[in-house]
Amino acid sequence: MNGGVVMILDPGLALKARDGDRDAFAALYEACYPELYRFALYTLGNQEDALDAVSDTFLEAYKGISNLREPAAFKGWIFRILSIRCKRAVGGLILRRNTFDLDDFVETSDGGAVSLEDAAVDNAALAKAIAKLQPEERMILVLNVLHGYTTKEIAEMLAKPQGTVSSKLHRTYGKLREMLGGEDDG
Amino acid sequence: MAEKEEEMLTEALKQRLFNLDQSIPVPPMPDTGLLFEKLTEPGEKKNNVRLFQMLKTAAVACICLAVLIPMLRNGLRAGSAAPEAAEENDMLAMGSPNMYDDSTEGGYAEDAAPEEESPEVEAEAAAGTEESTEKYGGGGTRYAVSATCGANSGEEENETASSLQQTLADYYAAGGQEAAVLPQEEEQVYDTGKRRVEISPAGDSVSVLVYDISGQEELLSGFWMEGGYVSSDLAGDAQTCTVVVAKGISAEEVKNGDIMPQVGDLSGYTEEVAEESVTIPGVIVPRITMTASINLSSGDYKILAELK
Numbered sequence A: 001m002n003g004g005v006v007m008i009l010d011p012g013l014a015l016k017a018r019d020g021d022r023d024a025f026a027a028l029y030e031a032c033y034p035e036l037y038r039f040a041l042y043t044l045g046n047q048e049d050a051l052d053a054v055s056d057t058f059l060e061a062y063k064g065i066s067n068l069r070e071p072a073a074f075k076g077w078i079f080r081i082l083s084i085r086c087k088r089a090v091g092g093l094i095l096r097r098n099t100f101d102l103d104d105f106v107e108t109s110d111g112g113a114v115s116l117e118d119a120a121v122d123n124a125a126l127a128k129a130i131a132k133l134q135p136e137e138r139m140i141l142v143l144n145v146l147h148g149y150t151t152k153e154i155a156e157m158l159a160k161p162q163g164t165v166s167s168k169l170h171r172t173y174g175k176l177r178e179m180l181g182g183e184d185d186g
Numbered sequence B: 001m002a003e004k005e006e007e008m009l010t011e012a013l014k015q016r017l018f019n020l021d022q023s024i025p026v027p028p029m030p031d032t033g034l035l036f037e038k039l040t041e042p043g044e045k046k047n048n049v050r051l052f053q054m055l056k057t058a059a060v061a062c063i064c065l066a067v068l069i070p071m072l073r074n075g076l077r078a079g080s081a082a083p084e085a086a087e088e089n090d091m092l093a094m095g096s097p098n099m100y101d102d103s104t105e106g107g108y109a110e111d112a113a114p115e116e117e118s119p120e121v122e123a124e125a126a127a128g129t130e131e132s133t134e135k136y137g138g139g140g141t142r143y144a145v146s147a148t149c150g151a152n153s154g155e156e157e158n159e160t161a162s163s164l165q166q167t168l169a170d171y172y173a174a175g176g177q178e179a180a181v182l183p184q185e186e187e188q189v190y191d192t193g194k195r196r197v198e199i200s201p202a203g204d205s206v207s208v209l210v211y212d213i214s215g216q217e218e219l220l221s222g223f224w225m226e227g228g229y230v231s232s233d234l235a236g237d238a239q240t241c242t243v244v245v246a247k248g249i250s251a252e253e254v255k256n257g258d259i260m261p262q263v264g265d266l267s268g269y270t271e272e273v274a275e276e277s278v279t280i281p282g283v284i285v286p287r288i289t290m291t292a293s294i295n296l297s298s299g300d301y302k303i304l305a306e307l308k
Helices: A011-018 A022-044 A047-067 A071-096 A114-131 A135-145 A151-158 A162-185 B002-023 B032-040 B044-081 B083-094 B097-112 B119-173 B251-256
Strands: B188-191 B195-202 B205-212 B218-226 B228-234 B240-247 B262-265 B270-272 B288-295 B301-307
Touching (some): A011 A022, A011 A047, A022 A047, A022 A071, A022 A135, A047 A071, A071 A135, A071 A151, A114 A162, A135 A162, A151 A162, A162 B002, B195 B228, B205 B240, B218 B301
Antiparallel strands (some): B188 B195, B195 B205, B228 B240, B288 B301
């Protein structure tokens, strides 16, 4: 891990969940849910597909948790399941013509202060730029920046060579800088 | 210096990403109790598959019995007087491919060229059916069924082809307006051993998914194009695959940029084909044709649009 937002999970819960305690598993899931949802949303681009992927991950994780060797590694393990789920769902985006939905990224509720509106514009511009990235580029970016995984850890998660992950991450930063720089200029 | 600037921009980008992440509205978590219930319910999909497999196995067993029992009866009656029947009986019992070759030959011939079938082939197929009916009594059903299936699928193909022609004729008759959506075609799959290309027409658009199947199956690229499926082809060297779709649009509409066909990629981002990228030849037909050329080693593709 190289920084980023580190979700604190109680390893005791993971241990209990591994031993078949449903409540413990539900508590773990509740703790992970917002991060799992956001990760799926970045990758798949819309709420519907993201929720499906997260629910499927929950079921798959519950079925497989007895095989989890290291309870402390629960978060990485469940993200790996979700990333595989998301990779599988990506083909469905094409088949179902599901699109990247900006409204699912940006809070549209009114009543905010002026500064909040500015933040919303900024967020919308970033979300638009993210929409133009490929799902795998989004996955790598989010895992690195928001979840603090190193390229080596991401490579293991996505079953890709580390060099590929590093170069994709570098390229993705470049793309975003270019897209956002262009918008700022315009 | 440039590196430092790049680093600063990247840091600013990360900060913006954090801000966006924290502002994303997260829908309420589904009730875990309901999810657990799903787990305790028998998995519908899996059970359906299992049930289907069981039914399929049972059906195959029934057909085999229906074929074998009369054959065995005939065999017992005729004793060694029917060596051919006994030989085929043995082959069937062993699941010999020869038996399938015999039965599918006619079927394939009919599938591949339902209209151009030579009288000899027709005669052979008919003779085969009669002969088998004669030889095996009820057992001949197997041949009859396979011949009927072949003929049926041939007819279906003819029907699809003629309805496609009709739809295209409607296209032109309507002066290029989208009078009708091209009929849904069957999925086309090309497998080179390293890559698999799945082309799925779905009414008014065509999806293309390219998988890397050299190791663990992985989606290499994917996109969709608005329009009816026209054709697809895998180049002889298996390096390039082309997919052609068409949509009724007039030259004026292209020039005005009124209705341009859309294309989408894996990102979920949809865009219209830019009018300046459309080739408009001298003699035009009010139909825009988009040809996607896919490089199978990288998965990269290029879409060329032309009014033709």
